Each structure stands twice: as C-alpha cells, then as structure tokens.
Amino acid sequence: MNxxxxxxxxxxxDRLVADGSTFSRxxxxxxxxxxxxxPRSWFAFKGIFKGPGSSIRGHAPGHGDVELKGESKExxxxxxxxxxxxxxxxxxMHTPGSIYIELMWAETKMDQSGLSCLLDYDRASKEPDAMRIAAQKSLSVFFxxxxxxxxxSWKQPEQV
Incomplete structure (x- = not known):
C-alpha cells in the first residue's frame, strides 16, 4: 500500500471507529x-505465553540477604x-467478508475488550452488514x- x-x-x-451507533456505508x-x-485459512492461532524470569539470591554485606529478579519471559x-x-x-487484516481492526498497542493491555472490532460485509455485493466489537471472556480449567x-454487536450501517 502506498x-x-x-x-x-x-x-x-478513524471515522468508522468513532463513537456512535452507526457508521457510513x-x-x-x-x-x-x-x-x-x-485468503482465509481454516485455522489460525495467535498466543502469548508468559513465564517467570530468572532470579539471583545472595548476601550483601551491610544490607543482608538480597534477591534480584529478572524480567519475565514472553x-x-x-x-x-x-x-x-x-x-x-x-x-x-482483510479476509473475504470481514476486516479486522485493532489498535496498534492493544496487545500490551491485559483486558482486550473494546480494543479491536470487525467490519463484516457481504462477500458477493461488498455491502457492509455490521460492525462488532471485542469483548474479552475467560475460561478456567483447573489451574x-x-x-x-x-x-x-456494536454498530449498524447508517440508513440511506
């Protein structure tokens, strides 16, 4: 893209994601x-795995026991x-029938709610259907x- x-x-x-309940067709x-x-693939996955960083323990004269913790691994x-x-x-990201829109630094936030959206459209006519916004949910299994x-559902195209 130039x-x-x-x-x-x-x-x-900027106009599409602005406040309001409708967007311009x-x-x-x-x-x-x-x-x-x-092209859309039949399976896509994006994951971030986080783990603890290294640490060093020792004794510093005049200070006692100290522990230095390194940055966590990601x-x-x-x-x-x-x-x-x-x-x-x-x-x-544009795949047939949908455009995914995300704020550039969204992945740095713990809660992803409201940081991305989808513009859905009819693949044949290319007419916009609706915009949907991200809502983060959690599923806990054991630990x-x-x-x-x-x-x-978030926004509908404005009526002509």
Missing amino acids: VQTRLEANAIL NDARRLIELIPVT KTITLNVPASHRIGGYVV LTFNYISYV
Missing part, C-alpha cells in the same frame, strides 16, 4: 476496496494468521485460565 492509500484508509478507520465500501484481501506464537497492515494507529475474545 502512502496516499494509507492516509486515506487511516482517515476512514460509503466509508465502509471504500475501506473494503483499499485494504488488500488475504513468547508469542502465531500460526496461519492472515497478513496485517499497519495504518496509522491501527493494525488491519489454567484461557482468555478469549468474542465479538458482540
């Missing part, structure tokens, strides 16, 4: 045209995730907790 296309897409994204149609489509794993585009403060995102 600079002019990115600037236009950024302005459209024309903006949605134009965004669908601008963002390159990546590993990100992705599998078959569609190509993304960085546009302004957004990361955008593991899985956080996952589901998308709930």
